[in-house]
Amino acid sequence: MSRVSDKIKEARLKKGLTQKQLAKKLGVAESFINEVESGRKIINESLMNRISKVLGKGINDIGISFEEEVSSEPKREIPINKDNKIKDVWDNAFSSIIKDVPVYNYNLDRVIDKKQLPVIGNKVEGIHQDKVLFLKIEEEDMSGFRVNKGDIAFGYIHYEMENNCIFLIEHNNKRSVRQLKRLDGDKILLINNGISLRTEAVRLKDIKIIAKLLKVEVTL
Structure with a gap:
């Protein structure tokens, strides 16, 4: 038991109060008073002042004992993980000069790798x-354009039509890579070049342009 808990119990007994009666006056549970007097519960300064008022005469030194006990408790220093701080600094520094660019599948819903x-x-x-x-x-x-299965193409999110450029598009609920060529009016030509050159004329509003591809990393 601490000095504070001893003095609270002593003052309560002198006042002729049971733990239940003191608890009722303070508006707390009887078990709370029991834990305080046994030293298992530490009370704050506000509750200490309320106890002093209830127990009255001769209780002023409880507050003094409370302050002495608090001030005598060893101060705990929270360790700072310097390694983590240094890592965060380096991460922030590198993020401004190096970017991890994701490698996506055609649906852009799965990151396969990062470069x-x-x-x-x-x-x-x-x-x-x-x-x-x-x-x-x-x-x-698209192998006729030297864009083969398994290659990694670099590009960027882009929604506008540009003549004779290669895009990731969506047409008839299917995503594919195609070269786009502008025709008359709102018509465009979808060009793919695998075993042979194939074209399909469609209206621009019937396709969704997702990304423009700029270059390809060839897989050997």
Whole structure:
């Protein structure tokens, strides 16, 4: 038991109060008073003042004992993990000059891998760093353009039609990589070049342009 708990119990007995009666006056449970007097529960200064008022005369030294006991408790220093702080500093520093660019599947819902590229002026390869991506080629229908299944294409999120460029598109609920060529009016030509060159004329509004591809890393 601590000095404070001893003095509270002593003052309560002198006042002729049971633990239950003291608890009722303070608006707490009897078990709480029992734990305080046994030293298992530490009370705050506010409750200490309330106890002093209830027990009255001769109780002022409880507050003094409480302050002495608190001040005598050893101060615990919370250790700072310097290694983590240093790591965070380096991570923040590198994030401004190196970007982990995700490698996606055609649905852009699964990250297959990541590749690091330098960031220059908040851009990667001249493109805003928040837009860039890699795309793993899933089919052989663009091999005539040297874009083969398993290759990794670099590009960026882009929704506008640009003539004779290669895009990741969605058409008839299927995603694919195609070269787009503008025709008359709102018509465009979808070009794929696998075993042979194939084309399909569609209206621009019937396709969804998702990303523009700029170059391919060839898998040997």
